[in-house]
Amino acid sequence: MTVINSNSAAMLTANSINQNERMMTSTMERLSTGKRINSAADDAAGLAIATKMTAQVRGLDQAGRNANNATSMIQLADGSAEQISNILQRMREIVVQAADGSNSATDVSVLNVEFKEAAAEVDRIVDSTEFNGKKLLDGSAGGTDSSVTFQIGANAAQTLTVDFSDFNLAAGGTEQSVATAYTDGTGSAAGTNVYNTASPAITFNTGDVVKVGEYSYTVAQGDTVSLVATGLNTAAGADYTVTESSGTITFTAPNNSDGVANLGAMTFVGGPMGEDLSGYKTTGMLSTLNGGTSYDVTLTALDTAIEGVATQRATFGATMNRLEYAVDNLASASLATATARGRIEDANYATETTSLARSQIIQQAGTAMLAQANQKAQSVLSLLQ
Numbered sequence: 001m002t003v004i005n006s007n008s009a010a011m012l013t014a015n016s017i018n019q020n021e022r023m024m025t026s027t028m029e030r031l032s033t034g035k036r037i038n039s040a041a042d043d044a045a046g047l048a049i050a051t052k053m054t055a056q057v058r059g060l061d062q063a064g065r066n067a068n069n070a071t072s073m074i075q076l077a078d079g080s081a082e083q084i085s086n087i088l089q090r091m092r093e094i095v096v097q098a099a100d101g102s103n104s105a106t107d108v109s110v111l112n113v114e115f116k117e118a119a120a121e122v123d124r125i126v127d128s129t130e131f132n133g134k135k136l137l138d139g140s141a142g143g144t145d146s147s148v149t150f151q152i153g154a155n156a157a158q159t160l161t162v163d164f165s166d167f168n169l170a171a172g173g174t175e176q177s178v179a180t181a182y183t184d185g186t187g188s189a190a191g192t193n194v195y196n197t198a199s200p201a202i203t204f205n206t207g208d209v210v211k212v213g214e215y216s217y218t219v220a221q222g223d224t225v226s227l228v229a230t231g232l233n234t235a236a237g238a239d240y241t242v243t244e245s246s247g248t249i250t251f252t253a254p255n256n257s258d259g260v261a262n263l264g265a266m267t268f269v270g271g272p273m274g275e276d277l278s279g280y281k282t283t284g285m286l287s288t289l290n291g292g293t294s295y296d297v298t299l300t301a302l303d304t305a306i307e308g309v310a311t312q313r314a315t316f317g318a319t320m321n322r323l324e325y326a327v328d329n330l331a332s333a334s335l336a337t338a339t340a341r342g343r344i345e346d347a348n349y350a351t352e353t354t355s356l357a358r359s360q361i362i363q364q365a366g367t368a369m370l371a372q373a374n375q376k377a378q379s380v381l382s383l384l385q
Contacts, residue, residue: 004380010373017366024359030347031356037345046344053341059154060334067327070150070160071320077136077164078316080129084122084137084167085309091118092302095285099295112284119169119280126167139166139271152326160326162319165271165312169280172273172305272308277301 029038037043037050097103098111126137139146141164149161285298 002380002383004377007373007377009376010370013366013370013373017363017370020359020362020366024356024363027352027356027359030352031349034347035345036347043344050341050345053337053344056154057334057338057341060330060337063151063153063158064327064330064334066150067152067323067330070152070162071323071327073131073134073136073148074162074316074320074323076131077129077141078313078320080125080137081167081309081313081316084125085306085313087118087122087125088302088306088309091115091280092299092306094118095295095298095302098285099299116281116284119277122167123169123278123281136164137167139168139171150323152323152330160319160322163315167271167273167309167312168278169273170276170278171271172275172277172308272305272312274304274308275301277305 026042030036037047040047094111094115098108098115103111127135129135129137134141142148146164146166147161148164149159152158152160280298285295
């Protein structure tokens with residue numbers, strides 16, 4: 001059937017050219033961006049998977065940087081702790097020298113001057129050791145306590161907590177649990193947790209740290225503070241009032257429910273010094289603050305302090321090694337995840353260039369065929385002659 005109005009061959013060829021044009025445009029986009037998936041329409045499932053992998057890669061890379069920052073922070077703390085250890089060693093050397101009976105009273109007095117200055121330098125180093133505005137060795141590295149949590153993973157709860165301790169001379173003490181007594185309030189009465197230090201006997205000093213559950217409280221004699229501590233009360237967000245006086249600490253929950261949760265045992269957390277050595281800054285080698293009235297007592301106290309600082313430094317060193325392993329693992333995981341993501345969304349240039357050449361040839365052939373289809377209708381003119 002010879003017709004003019006409906007040129008099926010031309011319309012079929014034009015449709016094929018349009019389809020080939022879309023294919024060639026998509027191929028050129030992939031070659032120009034380097035990605036196989038440039039929109040959700042290219043591969044919806046692949047895009048979703050690649051997006052999650054991108055989040056992982058970026059999280060892993062940032063976690064690696066976090067771990068490196070943590071290493072730098074701990075290195076700074078360890079460097080200062082090393083100097084504190086050196087000072088304690090010198091203080092012990094001075095005591096050994098002063099204990100010799102060949103010294104005159106003047107000699108001992110001069111040695112005591114150096115001893116007191118050395119003790120004062122310990123606290124000065126503690127107060128001045130900072131990283132990014134955060135004091136590291138005074139017990140406040142974590143804000144409310146000395147524990148700092150580092151995010152060293154791409155996902156939630158992938159953290160590492162490091163206790164930087166409190167190196168102040170006054171912050172020493174052996175960690176031990178404190179006996180507790182518990183009263184559950186009902187109705188409008190306040191629920192209280194009373195911690196009495198009678199058994200075992202503990203004398204709290206200003207600056208000492210006690211822990212209740214996950215909350216750390218720094219003692220300041222006679223103070224009353226209000227706090228919001230998640231997990232300490234069954235009523236979310238309820239304030240506990242902390243009252244401390246003469247070695248007894250009371251946590252009071254002023255809620256009107258009868259579901260006040262027991263806070264659990266309180267733990268006295270001591271610093272590496274072992275006991276309160278702050279008297280060495282004022283009285284010197286024979287400070288009576290802790291019952292020390294002889295050189296032997298001072299030597300024993302310094303031995304404990306030296307051992308405590310060394311133990312804390314061992315913690316720093318072990319953590320730095322652990323962080324080094326973490327950084328290597330994060331880099332390996334990031335590489336593997338990025339490679340897997342590349343297999344999903346990266347363009348295969350060998351395949352795409354072949355597809356482009358094919359599309360270009362088809363376009364040229366289609367254009368030629370469209371011209372032939374358009375010429376075909378002109379044969380009708382010979383019938384009209």
